[in-house]
Amino acid sequence: MHTHEVIGTHPDVKGSTNDALIRCIDACYDCAQTCISCADACLAEDAVADLRQCIRLNLDCADICAATAAVATRRTGSNEELIRRMLDVCMMACSQCADECRHHAEHHEHCRICAEACAGCRDACQDALRSMAH
Protein backbone atom coordinates (compact mmCIF):
# COMPACT_ATOMS: atom_id res chain seq x y z
CA MET A 1 0.00 0.00 0.00
CA HIS A 2 1.13 3.57 -0.82
CA THR A 3 -1.03 4.94 2.03
CA HIS A 4 1.72 6.48 4.16
CA GLU A 5 3.60 7.85 1.18
CA VAL A 6 0.64 9.50 -0.54
CA ILE A 7 -0.97 10.95 2.59
CA GLY A 8 2.42 12.39 3.59
CA THR A 9 2.37 14.58 0.46
CA HIS A 10 -1.10 16.08 1.11
CA PRO A 11 -0.81 19.91 1.28
CA ASP A 12 -2.61 19.98 4.64
CA VAL A 13 -0.44 17.21 6.12
CA LYS A 14 3.05 18.15 4.93
CA GLY A 15 4.79 15.10 6.31
CA SER A 16 3.25 15.22 9.79
CA THR A 17 1.14 12.11 9.29
CA ASN A 18 -1.10 10.42 11.84
CA ASP A 19 0.47 6.97 11.64
CA ALA A 20 -2.20 5.26 13.74
CA LEU A 21 -4.85 6.47 11.31
CA ILE A 22 -2.77 5.32 8.34
CA ARG A 23 -2.35 1.85 9.83
CA CYS A 24 -6.11 1.83 10.38
CA ILE A 25 -6.81 2.65 6.72
CA ASP A 26 -4.60 -0.25 5.61
CA ALA A 27 -6.29 -2.55 8.14
CA CYS A 28 -9.73 -1.54 6.82
CA TYR A 29 -8.84 -2.51 3.24
CA ASP A 30 -7.29 -5.76 4.47
CA CYS A 31 -10.38 -6.55 6.53
CA ALA A 32 -12.78 -5.68 3.69
CA GLN A 33 -10.95 -8.07 1.34
CA THR A 34 -10.74 -10.86 3.93
CA CYS A 35 -14.45 -10.56 4.78
CA ILE A 36 -15.55 -10.70 1.13
CA SER A 37 -13.32 -13.76 0.68
CA CYS A 38 -14.55 -15.46 3.86
CA ALA A 39 -18.19 -14.89 2.82
CA ASP A 40 -17.52 -16.54 -0.54
CA ALA A 41 -15.64 -19.43 1.06
CA CYS A 42 -18.50 -19.91 3.59
CA LEU A 43 -20.94 -20.09 0.64
CA ALA A 44 -18.84 -22.92 -0.82
CA GLU A 45 -18.88 -25.02 2.39
CA ASP A 46 -21.13 -28.06 2.79
CA ALA A 47 -22.23 -26.51 6.08
CA VAL A 48 -23.35 -23.25 4.44
CA ALA A 49 -26.65 -23.33 6.39
CA ASP A 50 -24.68 -22.99 9.65
CA LEU A 51 -22.72 -20.05 8.27
CA ARG A 52 -25.58 -17.72 7.33
CA GLN A 53 -24.95 -15.25 10.13
CA CYS A 54 -21.21 -15.37 9.45
CA ILE A 55 -21.78 -14.46 5.79
CA ARG A 56 -24.06 -11.54 6.71
CA LEU A 57 -21.63 -10.14 9.25
CA ASN A 58 -18.80 -10.59 6.73
CA LEU A 59 -20.71 -8.51 4.17
CA ASP A 60 -21.72 -5.81 6.68
CA CYS A 61 -18.14 -5.62 7.93
CA ALA A 62 -16.73 -5.40 4.38
CA ASP A 63 -19.06 -2.53 3.42
CA ILE A 64 -18.39 -0.61 6.63
CA CYS A 65 -14.61 -1.11 6.42
CA ALA A 66 -14.52 0.15 2.82
CA ALA A 67 -16.53 3.27 3.72
CA THR A 68 -14.37 3.87 6.80
CA ALA A 69 -11.17 3.60 4.75
CA ALA A 70 -12.48 6.17 2.26
CA VAL A 71 -13.68 8.64 4.91
CA ALA A 72 -10.47 8.28 6.93
CA THR A 73 -8.38 8.81 3.79
CA ARG A 74 -10.27 12.07 3.13
CA ARG A 75 -9.43 13.35 6.58
CA THR A 76 -9.96 17.03 6.89
CA GLY A 77 -10.07 19.27 9.91
CA SER A 78 -13.75 19.90 9.83
CA ASN A 79 -15.03 16.37 9.80
CA GLU A 80 -12.92 14.75 12.51
CA GLU A 81 -16.09 14.03 14.47
CA LEU A 82 -17.48 12.12 11.48
CA ILE A 83 -14.28 10.07 11.18
CA ARG A 84 -14.39 9.27 14.89
CA ARG A 85 -17.99 8.06 14.56
CA MET A 86 -17.12 5.90 11.55
CA LEU A 87 -14.14 4.41 13.38
CA ASP A 88 -16.47 3.62 16.26
CA VAL A 89 -19.04 1.86 14.04
CA CYS A 90 -16.22 0.05 12.26
CA MET A 91 -14.88 -1.24 15.59
CA MET A 92 -18.30 -2.68 16.34
CA ALA A 93 -18.66 -4.31 12.92
CA CYS A 94 -15.18 -5.84 13.22
CA SER A 95 -15.86 -7.07 16.78
CA GLN A 96 -19.15 -8.73 15.81
CA CYS A 97 -17.59 -10.38 12.76
CA ALA A 98 -14.48 -11.51 14.69
CA ASP A 99 -16.68 -13.10 17.38
CA GLU A 100 -18.82 -14.94 14.86
CA CYS A 101 -15.86 -16.11 12.77
CA ARG A 102 -14.09 -17.35 15.88
CA HIS A 103 -16.99 -19.78 16.51
CA HIS A 104 -16.25 -21.45 13.18
CA ALA A 105 -12.47 -21.15 13.28
CA GLU A 106 -11.90 -24.71 14.35
CA HIS A 107 -13.70 -26.11 11.31
CA HIS A 108 -12.95 -23.46 8.70
CA GLU A 109 -9.50 -21.98 8.19
CA HIS A 110 -10.94 -18.97 6.33
CA CYS A 111 -13.00 -18.11 9.42
CA ARG A 112 -9.87 -18.35 11.59
CA ILE A 113 -7.99 -16.00 9.26
CA CYS A 114 -10.97 -13.65 9.00
CA ALA A 115 -11.34 -13.49 12.80
CA GLU A 116 -7.68 -12.49 12.93
CA ALA A 117 -8.07 -9.76 10.27
CA CYS A 118 -11.23 -8.42 11.96
CA ALA A 119 -9.59 -8.33 15.38
CA GLY A 120 -6.58 -6.56 13.87
CA CYS A 121 -8.83 -3.98 12.23
CA ARG A 122 -10.82 -3.45 15.43
CA ASP A 123 -7.56 -2.76 17.31
CA ALA A 124 -6.29 -0.46 14.57
CA CYS A 125 -9.56 1.51 14.71
CA GLN A 126 -9.23 1.82 18.48
CA ASP A 127 -5.65 3.09 18.21
CA ALA A 128 -6.72 5.58 15.53
CA LEU A 129 -9.60 6.77 17.73
CA ARG A 130 -7.19 7.36 20.62
CA SER A 131 -4.85 9.30 18.34
CA MET A 132 -7.74 11.61 17.42
CA ALA A 133 -9.08 12.19 20.94
CA HIS A 134 -10.41 15.68 21.60
Next chain:
Amino acid sequence: MHTHEVIGTHPDVKGSTNDALIRCIDACYDCAQTCISCADACLAEDAVADLRQCIRLNLDCADICAATAAVATRRTGSNEELIRRMLDVCMMACSQCADECRHHAEHHEHCRICAEACAGCRDACQDALRSMAH
Protein backbone atom coordinates in the same frame (compact mmCIF):
# COMPACT_ATOMS: atom_id res chain seq x y z
CA MET B 1 -37.02 1.19 -6.61
CA HIS B 2 -38.14 -2.40 -5.83
CA THR B 3 -37.10 -1.99 -2.17
CA HIS B 4 -40.48 -2.48 -0.52
CA GLU B 5 -41.46 -5.32 -2.83
CA VAL B 6 -38.26 -7.34 -2.51
CA ILE B 7 -37.83 -6.89 1.25
CA GLY B 8 -41.47 -7.92 1.72
CA THR B 9 -40.64 -11.37 0.29
CA HIS B 10 -37.67 -12.06 2.62
CA PRO B 11 -38.33 -15.32 4.55
CA ASP B 12 -37.65 -13.55 7.87
CA VAL B 13 -39.93 -10.61 7.04
CA LYS B 14 -42.96 -12.30 5.44
CA GLY B 15 -44.75 -9.12 4.54
CA SER B 16 -44.41 -7.38 7.91
CA THR B 17 -41.97 -4.76 6.62
CA ASN B 18 -40.50 -1.83 8.54
CA ASP B 19 -41.64 0.90 6.18
CA ALA B 20 -39.60 3.65 7.85
CA LEU B 21 -36.45 1.61 7.29
CA ILE B 22 -37.41 0.95 3.67
CA ARG B 23 -37.98 4.67 3.04
CA CYS B 24 -34.58 5.27 4.62
CA ILE B 25 -32.86 2.80 2.27
CA ASP B 26 -34.37 4.58 -0.74
CA ALA B 27 -33.35 7.97 0.69
CA CYS B 28 -29.77 6.73 1.17
CA TYR B 29 -29.44 5.71 -2.49
CA ASP B 30 -31.00 9.00 -3.57
CA CYS B 31 -28.65 10.97 -1.34
CA ALA B 32 -25.57 9.01 -2.50
CA GLN B 33 -26.39 9.75 -6.14
CA THR B 34 -27.15 13.42 -5.49
CA CYS B 35 -23.93 13.90 -3.51
CA ILE B 36 -21.75 12.31 -6.21
CA SER B 37 -23.46 14.54 -8.76
CA CYS B 38 -23.13 17.70 -6.65
CA ALA B 39 -19.42 16.99 -6.11
CA ASP B 40 -18.87 16.70 -9.85
CA ALA B 41 -20.90 19.83 -10.56
CA CYS B 42 -18.93 21.73 -7.87
CA LEU B 43 -15.71 20.63 -9.60
CA ALA B 44 -16.99 22.18 -12.83
CA GLU B 45 -17.77 25.57 -11.25
CA ASP B 46 -15.48 28.59 -11.75
CA ALA B 47 -15.60 28.97 -7.97
CA VAL B 48 -14.30 25.44 -7.35
CA ALA B 49 -11.77 26.75 -4.80
CA ASP B 50 -14.67 27.91 -2.58
CA LEU B 51 -16.35 24.52 -2.84
CA ARG B 52 -13.54 22.28 -1.57
CA GLN B 53 -15.21 21.48 1.72
CA CYS B 54 -18.53 20.94 -0.02
CA ILE B 55 -16.94 18.39 -2.37
CA ARG B 56 -15.31 16.52 0.52
CA LEU B 57 -18.50 16.36 2.54
CA ASN B 58 -20.38 15.26 -0.61
CA LEU B 59 -17.96 12.37 -1.07
CA ASP B 60 -18.01 11.35 2.61
CA CYS B 61 -21.80 11.50 2.63
CA ALA B 62 -22.06 9.44 -0.58
CA ASP B 63 -19.79 6.67 0.78
CA ILE B 64 -21.58 6.55 4.13
CA CYS B 65 -25.06 6.57 2.55
CA ALA B 66 -24.13 3.68 0.22
CA ALA B 67 -22.78 1.60 3.11
CA THR B 68 -25.82 2.43 5.27
CA ALA B 69 -28.19 1.38 2.48
CA ALA B 70 -26.40 -1.97 2.13
CA VAL B 71 -26.29 -2.69 5.87
CA ALA B 72 -29.93 -1.63 6.35
CA THR B 73 -30.99 -3.83 3.43
CA ARG B 74 -29.29 -6.81 5.08
CA ARG B 75 -31.27 -6.29 8.25
CA THR B 76 -31.21 -9.29 10.50
CA GLY B 77 -32.18 -9.70 14.10
CA SER B 78 -28.70 -9.98 15.44
CA ASN B 79 -27.18 -6.81 14.09
CA GLU B 80 -29.87 -4.25 14.86
CA GLU B 81 -27.40 -2.40 17.06
CA LEU B 82 -24.99 -2.12 14.10
CA ILE B 83 -27.77 -0.78 11.86
CA ARG B 84 -28.74 1.78 14.51
CA ARG B 85 -25.14 2.96 14.75
CA MET B 86 -24.82 3.26 10.97
CA LEU B 87 -28.10 5.21 10.80
CA ASP B 88 -26.71 7.51 13.47
CA VAL B 89 -23.45 8.16 11.58
CA CYS B 90 -25.42 8.59 8.36
CA MET B 91 -27.61 11.23 10.03
CA MET B 92 -24.47 13.16 10.97
CA ALA B 93 -22.93 12.90 7.50
CA CYS B 94 -26.19 14.08 5.92
CA SER B 95 -26.53 16.96 8.41
CA GLN B 96 -22.99 18.18 7.79
CA CYS B 97 -23.41 17.98 4.05
CA ALA B 98 -26.85 19.64 4.09
CA ASP B 99 -25.45 22.53 6.17
CA GLU B 100 -22.48 23.06 3.87
CA CYS B 101 -24.56 22.79 0.68
CA ARG B 102 -27.10 25.25 2.06
CA HIS B 103 -24.33 27.89 2.25
CA HIS B 104 -23.87 27.62 -1.52
CA ALA B 105 -27.51 27.11 -2.44
CA GLU B 106 -28.08 30.67 -3.52
CA HIS B 107 -25.33 30.51 -6.12
CA HIS B 108 -25.46 26.88 -7.16
CA GLU B 109 -28.70 25.06 -7.90
CA HIS B 110 -27.01 21.65 -7.49
CA CYS B 111 -26.09 22.61 -3.92
CA ARG B 112 -29.70 23.63 -3.23
CA ILE B 113 -30.97 20.29 -4.54
CA CYS B 114 -28.26 18.39 -2.68
CA ALA B 115 -29.07 20.16 0.60
CA GLU B 116 -32.67 19.05 0.09
CA ALA B 117 -31.70 15.41 -0.61
CA CYS B 118 -29.35 15.35 2.40
CA ALA B 119 -31.97 16.84 4.73
CA GLY B 120 -34.49 14.32 3.46
CA CYS B 121 -32.09 11.45 4.08
CA ARG B 122 -31.24 12.73 7.56
CA ASP B 123 -34.96 12.81 8.44
CA ALA B 124 -35.50 9.35 6.95
CA CYS B 125 -32.60 8.00 9.05
CA GLN B 126 -34.09 9.57 12.16
CA ASP B 127 -37.51 8.03 11.47
CA ALA B 128 -35.88 4.65 10.85
CA LEU B 129 -33.93 4.96 14.12
CA ARG B 130 -37.15 5.67 16.03
CA SER B 131 -38.83 2.67 14.41
CA MET B 132 -35.99 0.46 15.69
CA ALA B 133 -35.85 1.81 19.24
CA HIS B 134 -35.12 -0.79 21.92
Next chain:
Amino acid sequence: MHTHEVIGTHPDVKGSTNDALIRCIDACYDCAQTCISCADACLAEDAVADLRQCIRLNLDCADICAATAAVATRRTGSNEELIRRMLDVCMMACSQCADECRHHAEHHEHCRICAEACAGCRDACQDALRSMAH
Protein backbone atom coordinates in the same frame (compact mmCIF):
# COMPACT_ATOMS: atom_id res chain seq x y z
CA MET C 1 -34.46 10.09 -6.86
CA HIS C 2 -33.19 13.63 -7.57
CA THR C 3 -31.03 12.30 -10.45
CA HIS C 4 -32.61 14.21 -13.31
CA GLU C 5 -32.98 17.42 -11.33
CA VAL C 6 -29.41 17.52 -9.99
CA ILE C 7 -27.66 16.48 -13.21
CA GLY C 8 -29.69 19.11 -15.08
CA THR C 9 -27.98 21.84 -13.02
CA HIS C 10 -24.41 20.68 -13.74
CA PRO C 11 -22.46 23.56 -15.36
CA ASP C 12 -21.38 21.31 -18.26
CA VAL C 13 -24.92 20.01 -18.85
CA LYS C 14 -27.05 23.15 -18.55
CA GLY C 15 -30.37 21.43 -18.89
CA SER C 16 -29.52 19.33 -21.95
CA THR C 17 -29.54 16.03 -20.06
CA ASN C 18 -29.04 12.55 -21.51
CA ASP C 19 -32.28 11.05 -20.22
CA ALA C 20 -31.38 7.47 -21.18
CA LEU C 21 -28.22 7.73 -19.06
CA ILE C 22 -30.19 9.22 -16.16
CA ARG C 23 -32.73 6.37 -16.28
CA CYS C 24 -29.79 3.98 -16.32
CA ILE C 25 -28.29 5.55 -13.17
CA ASP C 26 -31.60 5.13 -11.34
CA ALA C 27 -31.90 1.54 -12.61
CA CYS C 28 -28.37 0.77 -11.34
CA TYR C 29 -29.19 1.93 -7.80
CA ASP C 30 -32.47 0.01 -7.90
CA CYS C 31 -30.71 -3.12 -9.12
CA ALA C 32 -27.92 -2.82 -6.52
CA GLN C 33 -30.48 -2.61 -3.71
CA THR C 34 -32.58 -5.47 -5.06
CA CYS C 35 -29.53 -7.72 -5.50
CA ILE C 36 -28.27 -7.10 -1.95
CA SER C 37 -31.78 -7.86 -0.68
CA CYS C 38 -32.16 -10.99 -2.81
CA ALA C 39 -28.78 -12.30 -1.60
CA ASP C 40 -29.85 -11.86 2.02
CA ALA C 41 -33.23 -13.46 1.39
CA CYS C 42 -31.52 -16.39 -0.39
CA LEU C 43 -29.30 -16.83 2.68
CA ALA C 44 -32.44 -17.13 4.82
CA GLU C 45 -34.02 -19.86 2.66
CA ASP C 46 -34.02 -23.53 3.73
CA ALA C 47 -32.66 -24.27 0.26
CA VAL C 48 -29.65 -21.95 0.68
CA ALA C 49 -27.29 -24.63 -0.65
CA ASP C 50 -29.09 -24.48 -4.04
CA LEU C 51 -28.81 -20.69 -4.11
CA ARG C 52 -25.02 -20.31 -3.77
CA GLN C 53 -24.46 -19.20 -7.34
CA CYS C 54 -27.45 -16.88 -7.14
CA ILE C 55 -26.00 -15.18 -4.04
CA ARG C 56 -22.60 -14.72 -5.70
CA LEU C 57 -24.06 -13.26 -8.86
CA ASN C 58 -26.28 -11.00 -6.72
CA LEU C 59 -23.23 -9.65 -4.91
CA ASP C 60 -21.17 -9.20 -8.09
CA CYS C 61 -24.09 -7.46 -9.77
CA ALA C 62 -24.66 -5.16 -6.78
CA ASP C 63 -21.00 -4.06 -6.67
CA ILE C 64 -20.83 -3.48 -10.41
CA CYS C 65 -24.15 -1.59 -10.51
CA ALA C 66 -23.03 0.73 -7.69
CA ALA C 67 -19.73 1.50 -9.43
CA THR C 68 -21.50 2.02 -12.76
CA ALA C 69 -23.98 4.44 -11.17
CA ALA C 70 -21.12 6.48 -9.67
CA VAL C 71 -19.06 6.59 -12.87
CA ALA C 72 -22.12 7.41 -15.02
CA THR C 73 -23.11 10.19 -12.59
CA ARG C 74 -19.62 11.71 -12.95
CA ARG C 75 -20.00 11.86 -16.70
CA THR C 76 -17.49 14.12 -18.30
CA GLY C 77 -16.52 14.53 -21.90
CA SER C 78 -13.17 12.91 -21.59
CA ASN C 79 -14.17 9.61 -20.08
CA GLU C 80 -17.11 8.63 -22.26
CA GLU C 81 -15.20 5.55 -23.37
CA LEU C 82 -14.82 4.48 -19.74
CA ILE C 83 -18.54 4.95 -19.09
CA ARG C 84 -19.38 2.90 -22.19
CA ARG C 85 -17.14 0.08 -21.00
CA MET C 86 -18.69 0.13 -17.54
CA LEU C 87 -22.20 0.09 -19.04
CA ASP C 88 -21.13 -2.91 -21.09
CA VAL C 89 -19.81 -4.84 -18.07
CA CYS C 90 -22.91 -3.85 -16.11
CA MET C 91 -25.14 -5.25 -18.85
CA MET C 92 -23.32 -8.58 -18.58
CA ALA C 93 -23.52 -8.68 -14.78
CA CYS C 94 -27.26 -7.89 -14.92
CA SER C 95 -27.86 -10.51 -17.64
CA GLN C 96 -26.06 -13.25 -15.71
CA CYS C 97 -27.90 -12.39 -12.50
CA ALA C 98 -31.29 -12.14 -14.24
CA ASP C 99 -30.76 -15.57 -15.84
CA GLU C 100 -29.80 -17.21 -12.56
CA CYS C 101 -32.60 -15.56 -10.59
CA ARG C 102 -35.15 -16.60 -13.21
CA HIS C 103 -34.28 -20.26 -12.51
CA HIS C 104 -35.42 -19.81 -8.91
CA ALA C 105 -38.32 -17.44 -9.59
CA GLU C 106 -40.98 -20.09 -9.33
CA HIS C 107 -39.96 -21.01 -5.78
CA HIS C 108 -38.70 -17.69 -4.45
CA GLU C 109 -40.57 -14.42 -4.98
CA HIS C 110 -37.41 -12.38 -4.22
CA CYS C 111 -35.66 -14.09 -7.13
CA ARG C 112 -38.58 -13.28 -9.41
CA ILE C 113 -38.44 -9.61 -8.39
CA CYS C 114 -34.66 -9.53 -8.66
CA ALA C 115 -34.74 -11.05 -12.17
CA GLU C 116 -37.12 -8.26 -13.11
CA ALA C 117 -34.90 -5.52 -11.63
CA CYS C 118 -31.78 -7.00 -13.29
CA ALA C 119 -33.49 -7.27 -16.68
CA GLY C 120 -34.70 -3.69 -16.33
CA CYS C 121 -31.19 -2.50 -15.50
CA ARG C 122 -29.67 -4.46 -18.41
CA ASP C 123 -32.15 -2.78 -20.80
CA ALA C 124 -31.49 0.65 -19.28
CA CYS C 125 -27.72 0.12 -19.74
CA GLN C 126 -28.29 -0.87 -23.36
CA ASP C 127 -30.41 2.22 -24.03
CA ALA C 128 -27.78 4.40 -22.37
CA LEU C 129 -25.05 2.78 -24.47
CA ARG C 130 -26.99 3.52 -27.67
CA SER C 131 -27.48 7.13 -26.58
CA MET C 132 -23.70 7.49 -26.24
CA ALA C 133 -22.72 5.85 -29.51
CA HIS C 134 -19.74 7.42 -31.27
Next chain:
Amino acid sequence: MHTHEVIGTHPDVKGSTNDALIRCIDACYDCAQTCISCADACLAEDAVADLRQCIRLNLDCADICAATAAVATRRTGSNEELIRRMLDVCMMACSQCADECRHHAEHHEHCRICAEACAGCRDACQDALRSMAH
Protein backbone atom coordinates in the same frame (compact mmCIF):
# COMPACT_ATOMS: atom_id res chain seq x y z
CA MET D 1 -3.11 -8.03 3.39
CA HIS D 2 -4.38 -11.55 4.18
CA THR D 3 -5.45 -12.03 0.53
CA HIS D 4 -3.21 -14.97 -0.37
CA GLU D 5 -3.76 -16.71 2.93
CA VAL D 6 -7.56 -16.44 2.99
CA ILE D 7 -8.13 -17.29 -0.69
CA GLY D 8 -5.85 -20.31 -0.28
CA THR D 9 -8.33 -21.80 2.23
CA HIS D 10 -11.41 -21.45 -0.03
CA PRO D 11 -13.01 -24.91 -0.50
CA ASP D 12 -12.95 -24.50 -4.31
CA VAL D 13 -9.30 -23.37 -4.36
CA LYS D 14 -7.65 -25.74 -1.88
CA GLY D 15 -4.25 -24.14 -2.02
CA SER D 16 -3.95 -23.92 -5.79
CA THR D 17 -4.23 -20.14 -5.90
CA ASN D 18 -3.97 -17.89 -8.94
CA ASP D 19 -1.16 -15.68 -7.66
CA ALA D 20 -1.41 -13.13 -10.47
CA LEU D 21 -5.08 -12.58 -9.60
CA ILE D 22 -4.22 -12.25 -5.91
CA ARG D 23 -1.54 -9.65 -6.65
CA CYS D 24 -4.13 -7.84 -8.75
CA ILE D 25 -6.64 -7.77 -5.88
CA ASP D 26 -4.03 -6.22 -3.59
CA ALA D 27 -3.06 -3.71 -6.29
CA CYS D 28 -6.73 -2.72 -6.72
CA TYR D 29 -7.13 -1.89 -3.03
CA ASP D 30 -3.81 -0.01 -3.04
CA CYS D 31 -4.86 1.96 -6.13
CA ALA D 32 -8.33 2.75 -4.73
CA GLN D 33 -6.79 4.17 -1.55
CA THR D 34 -4.13 6.16 -3.42
CA CYS D 35 -6.70 7.62 -5.84
CA ILE D 36 -9.04 8.74 -3.03
CA SER D 37 -6.05 10.31 -1.30
CA CYS D 38 -4.75 12.00 -4.46
CA ALA D 39 -8.23 13.44 -5.15
CA ASP D 40 -8.36 14.95 -1.67
CA ALA D 41 -4.82 16.32 -1.94
CA CYS D 42 -5.64 17.83 -5.37
CA LEU D 43 -8.67 19.54 -3.76
CA ALA D 44 -6.32 21.12 -1.22
CA GLU D 45 -3.93 22.54 -3.85
CA ASP D 46 -3.96 26.23 -4.80
CA ALA D 47 -4.12 25.04 -8.40
CA VAL D 48 -7.28 22.99 -7.82
CA ALA D 49 -8.90 24.45 -10.96
CA ASP D 50 -6.18 22.78 -13.08
CA LEU D 51 -6.74 19.46 -11.36
CA ARG D 52 -10.47 18.97 -12.04
CA GLN D 53 -10.02 16.21 -14.57
CA CYS D 54 -7.42 14.54 -12.34
CA ILE D 55 -9.88 14.48 -9.42
CA ARG D 56 -12.64 13.00 -11.59
CA LEU D 57 -10.41 10.28 -12.98
CA ASN D 58 -9.14 9.58 -9.45
CA LEU D 59 -12.71 9.05 -8.24
CA ASP D 60 -13.72 6.91 -11.24
CA CYS D 61 -10.58 4.82 -10.84
CA ALA D 62 -11.15 4.37 -7.09
CA ASP D 63 -14.75 3.16 -7.58
CA ILE D 64 -13.81 0.79 -10.39
CA CYS D 65 -10.79 -0.63 -8.52
CA ALA D 66 -12.91 -1.31 -5.42
CA ALA D 67 -15.58 -3.12 -7.47
CA THR D 68 -12.91 -5.07 -9.36
CA ALA D 69 -11.25 -6.18 -6.12
CA ALA D 70 -14.60 -7.43 -4.77
CA VAL D 71 -15.57 -9.28 -7.95
CA ALA D 72 -12.09 -10.81 -8.34
CA THR D 73 -12.13 -11.92 -4.69
CA ARG D 74 -15.47 -13.70 -5.30
CA ARG D 75 -13.97 -15.65 -8.15
CA THR D 76 -16.05 -18.60 -9.11
CA GLY D 77 -15.90 -20.85 -12.13
CA SER D 78 -19.02 -19.54 -13.71
CA ASN D 79 -18.27 -15.86 -13.82
CA GLU D 80 -14.72 -15.86 -15.17
CA GLU D 81 -15.92 -13.89 -18.19
CA LEU D 82 -17.32 -11.20 -15.88
CA ILE D 83 -14.03 -10.99 -13.98
CA ARG D 84 -12.10 -10.69 -17.25
CA ARG D 85 -14.35 -7.84 -18.36
CA MET D 86 -13.95 -6.04 -15.03
CA LEU D 87 -10.16 -6.45 -15.21
CA ASP D 88 -10.28 -4.98 -18.69
CA VAL D 89 -12.31 -1.91 -17.61
CA CYS D 90 -10.06 -1.53 -14.57
CA MET D 91 -6.97 -1.50 -16.81
CA MET D 92 -8.51 1.35 -18.79
CA ALA D 93 -9.46 3.35 -15.68
CA CYS D 94 -5.94 2.91 -14.27
CA SER D 95 -4.32 3.87 -17.59
CA GLN D 96 -6.38 7.04 -17.93
CA CYS D 97 -5.71 8.06 -14.35
CA ALA D 98 -1.98 7.27 -14.58
CA ASP D 99 -1.69 9.38 -17.75
CA GLU D 100 -3.50 12.35 -16.19
CA CYS D 101 -1.58 12.14 -12.91
CA ARG D 102 1.73 11.94 -14.77
CA HIS D 103 1.02 15.39 -16.28
CA HIS D 104 0.94 16.87 -12.78
CA ALA D 105 3.70 14.74 -11.28
CA GLU D 106 6.35 17.38 -11.54
CA HIS D 107 4.37 19.84 -9.44
CA HIS D 108 2.50 17.51 -7.11
CA GLU D 109 4.15 14.59 -5.36
CA HIS D 110 0.76 12.94 -4.68
CA CYS D 111 0.14 12.84 -8.44
CA ARG D 112 3.55 11.23 -8.99
CA ILE D 113 2.79 8.56 -6.39
CA CYS D 114 -0.73 8.05 -7.73
CA ALA D 115 0.55 7.64 -11.29
CA GLU D 116 2.88 4.94 -9.96
CA ALA D 117 0.08 3.13 -8.08
CA CYS D 118 -2.24 3.32 -11.11
CA ALA D 119 0.44 2.01 -13.49
CA GLY D 120 1.17 -0.81 -11.06
CA CYS D 121 -2.50 -1.72 -10.86
CA ARG D 122 -2.89 -1.60 -14.65
CA ASP D 123 0.06 -4.02 -15.01
CA ALA D 124 -1.33 -6.29 -12.30
CA CYS D 125 -4.71 -6.38 -14.07
CA GLN D 126 -2.98 -7.28 -17.33
CA ASP D 127 -1.02 -10.11 -15.69
CA ALA D 128 -4.21 -11.39 -14.08
CA LEU D 129 -6.03 -11.26 -17.42
CA ARG D 130 -3.27 -13.32 -19.05
CA SER D 131 -3.43 -15.85 -16.22
CA MET D 132 -7.16 -16.30 -16.93
CA ALA D 133 -6.94 -16.59 -20.71
CA HIS D 134 -9.39 -19.01 -22.31
